[in-house]
Structure formats: structure tokens, C-alpha cells
Amino acid sequence: MKLRMAATLPALIWSSIATSAAAPDTVLQPVENWMVDYGATQCTAARSFGTAASPIVLGIVPSLNGNSFQVLVNVPQPGPVYSKELRGSVDFGTGGIKTGVLYFGAKGVNQSVYQFSLPAAQMDWARSAQTVSMETETGVRYTFALSNMPALLDDLRNCTGNLQQYWNMDGKNLRTADVPVGDIHSILTAKDYPVEALRRQPQGTTQYLLLIDDKGAVARCDVAVPSGMVTLDSTGCQVIQERARFRPAIDVQGKKVRGVWTSPPMTWKSGQNALDGGCTMVSSDSNTLLNNCGRTPGDRIPSMPTTPTPTGGPPSRH
Secondary structure, three states: OOOOOOHHOOOHHHOOOOOOOOOOOOOOOOOOOEEEEEEOEEEEEEEEEEEEOOOOEEEEOOOOOOEEEEEEEEOOOOOOOEEEEEEEEEEEOOOOOOEEEEEEOOEEEEEEEEEEEHHHHHHHHHOOEEEHHHHOOOOOOOEEEEEHHHHHHHHOOOHHHHHHOOOOOOOEEEOOOEOOOHHHHOOOOHHHHHHHHHHHHHOEEEOOOOOOOOOEEEEEEEEEOOOHHHHHHHHHHHHHHHHOOOOOOEEEOEEOEEEEEEEEOEEEEEEOOOOOOEEEEEEEEEEEEEEOOOOOOOOOOOOOOOOOOOOOOEEEOO
């Protein structure tokens, strides 16, 4: 399975990008204030750097549970149609934090994105940082001047708290929680094993956090427990959001309402067998493996669901 990521980028960030970029080896200065969008399914912060005519956009998106962040660098140059996994680092001036990087292009737009992932505790280092440098193993490097970071991170924390309340994440007013329709363990199959990840032959266990609307559809998927391979985590979210359906949560008045559901551990494994030319396996628990020995991983190209356009009040500025 090849993973196409372009449609997942928040609209607020894409709307800020022009057609050329400043040199990546300079400290980029902001050309506008931070904008924080309190969206219906996610919180998004974005700021343009470089020049007003040709900005590079730095984006920050917290996870649903507030335990991690995606830090996005959006540059106006062509990117790969299918996502590539790279190794990289994020440095707030105290030494590089090693992390996986997802690199992908935007369908129909001359843009590309480097997506870095950080635990919340390390993202908090940005509060006192003057700059942040983001680098990949391919030598791509961007450095941004930072300002107003305490206020920005507090705003994102408030936004995430509002989301959790809106989606009844604490479950206090629910009579019943969301329930998957069918066997959730059958969601992932060997055909879904991403080709990019197969080249690295990784294995890991992921858990996902899902927003379920009052009709039982998945409104957003997020990684609750990462596997250590960003392509595996992203593929799992894509597949679950496409295929999973739920009986929605019921509140104390007996009405169908929004809810949050955490998946069981989803374990991806790959292996090589010299006799049969290779195999891949994927399981949704530790006891069930699907063997795909001797076959080529599927190249199905799914259409990623478009991230809903953020709704609510006007963006806040810092």
C-alpha cells in the first residue's frame, strides 16, 4: 500500500503559502502573527516566515489527547506524490531531538510538507526557545525565529481542552461508549502494509484515538501510542478512518452523541524468508498474524479523506 498524504494537511496552513521559498540555511523571521484555529476536529497554529511574497509556513498541531504534537514545515516546491519516511531532528537550542519525519507533496499544488512528531514534554521546550531548527537525514534544514511561544502553547492547550469536552472525551455524561461495528481486528490486512515501511522492514505496535460522530462515522484519527515508524502510524489511521464504522455513544438522556474511542494495540510486523522471496505480516493483536509470504505488497492507492475545514470563531492571533 502506498500512502498519499496531501489531503490531510490543515487548510489554514495551506492557505498561507505562496510560490517560492527563502534559503533554508538562514534564520527565517516571521512576517505575520501566529494564527490559531479552533477547528471542529483539531486545533491548528500557523505562522508565515521569510517574506510576505514568498513565505515558508511553520505549523503546529497537537494530538487529541494533548500528549504529542505534529510540527509541519510547508515549503513551495514539488514533493513526492506518495509519502516518504525520513529520519530527522528538532532542535530548540538545547540539542537535536531525534524523530521520524513524513515527507509528502500536495495534490494539484506545487507544495511539499515535512511533518515532524514530538512528545508534549519536548514541545514544551519551545516556551523558552529563541529559535527552532528542523533537519532531515537528506540535509534539508530550516531554522525559524520563535516568539510568543508560551501564549501560543497555552492557546493550543485550551483549544485541545475544548475539543475534548466537545467530543465527550471524559465519558462522564455517557450511558454507553462508542462500539465498533464488526470485528475491529480485521480492519488492517497484509495488503495495507506500506511499501515505504517495507523497505526498512520495521515492526511496531500502535494505538489510535478516534473521534466518532453521532452517526457512527470516524471524524478524525490520531495516534495515541506511536509505533516508532511514522508511515505505519499514518497508514493505520488512514485505513481505520476509511473502513471503521461504529454504533455511536449514547448519553444519559438516551441520545446519540459524539464520542472518543481508543483502538486495541495494532501490531505491524515484517519479515524476510530467503526461500520464498520475502513476506509481510500484519496483526491487530499479538495472537493473530496474516501471512503474505512470496507476494508483492499491494499498491492500492486510496483517496484520503479531506480534513474538515476548521469551523468556529475567528482565528486568535499572537
